[in-house]
Amino acid sequence: MNLVKAKNIWKTYGDSIILENLNFSMKEGEFCTLVGPSGCGKTTFLRMLLGVEEPSKGELLFEGEDYPKEPSDERGIVFQRYSTLNHLNVIDNVIIGLEFEKSKFFGKLFGEQKKKAVETADEILKAVGLQDARNKFPHELSGGMKQRLSIAQSLVKKPKLLLLDEPFGALDPGISLDMHELLLDIHSKLNFAVVMVTHDISEAFKLGTRVLVFDKVKVDEKYPNRYGSTIVNDIDSSNKRGRNISL
C-alpha cells in the first residue's frame, strides 16, 4: 500500500494558484527529495504532508485513508531553524517529546515509563552521534549538533514519514557532508519514509531514492500566479545514492 497518495491536488491562496493538478505517491521507506525554483510551492506541499495545510481541491491520502486533519507523531518535521528548547539539556530535549506523547495531561513520566523513555532517547542519541553530549545544553552545541538533536527529537517518536525542510541549509559545507552520512545511515537502519526539500541539486541526488522536480508547466508573464506548479519530473536516483555528485 502507498504511504502517501495525492490525486489531482490543487492549492490556491486567494487568486493565486500555487500547486495545480499534482499527482504523487510514495511507499514506506522511500526517500524523495523535492527541488524547484524559489516560491514554486515545495514547502506548501511539505506542510500538506505534515497535515497542517489542506489541499484546496483533490484527494490526499495517508495509508489509504483521508489525510488526518492535524499533525501527529506518525509524521515528524525538521526545519532549517533548530527546534531545541534552550532550558533543557540534550537528553531532556528528546525525552520531552515522549513525555507529551504518553502523558498528554501532565507532560511528565514517572517510574518505569520514565526509565523506558530515557532508554529510548539514549538509543536515538547514539544513532545520531550525540551520546557524548547528552548532558549538554543547546548553547554548548555546534550548528551540526543542534540539527542532529532536532532530528533525534523527531525520530524518537518513530515517525513513518519524516519531513525535512532544507535541514542543512544553515550548516557549513563540511558539517552538511557529515549530516548526509548520518541521514543515509539512520534511514537504512530505521526504514522510515522521507520527503526532503532542498535547494542543493547534488544533495538531492545523493540522498534521494527519487528526485521530484517541481515547476510550472505554463507561465503567464503578466499574471505569474495564474498557473501553479506540479511535479514535472520524477527521477529514479537510487543508483546515485550515497555518492558525492558534482553537477
Ligand SMILES: Nc1ncnc2c1ncn2[C@@H]1O[C@H](COP(=O)(O)OP(=O)(O)OP(=O)(O)O)[C@@H](O)[C@H]1O
Ligand atoms: N499562508 C499563505 N498565504 C498566502 N500565500 C502563501 C502562504 N503560504 C505560502 N504562500 C505563497 O505560496 C507560494 C509558495 O510558497 P512556498 O514556501 O511553498 O514555496 P517554496 O517552493 O518552498 O519556496 P522557497 O524555495 O523559496 O522556500 C509563495 O508565493 C508564497 O508566497
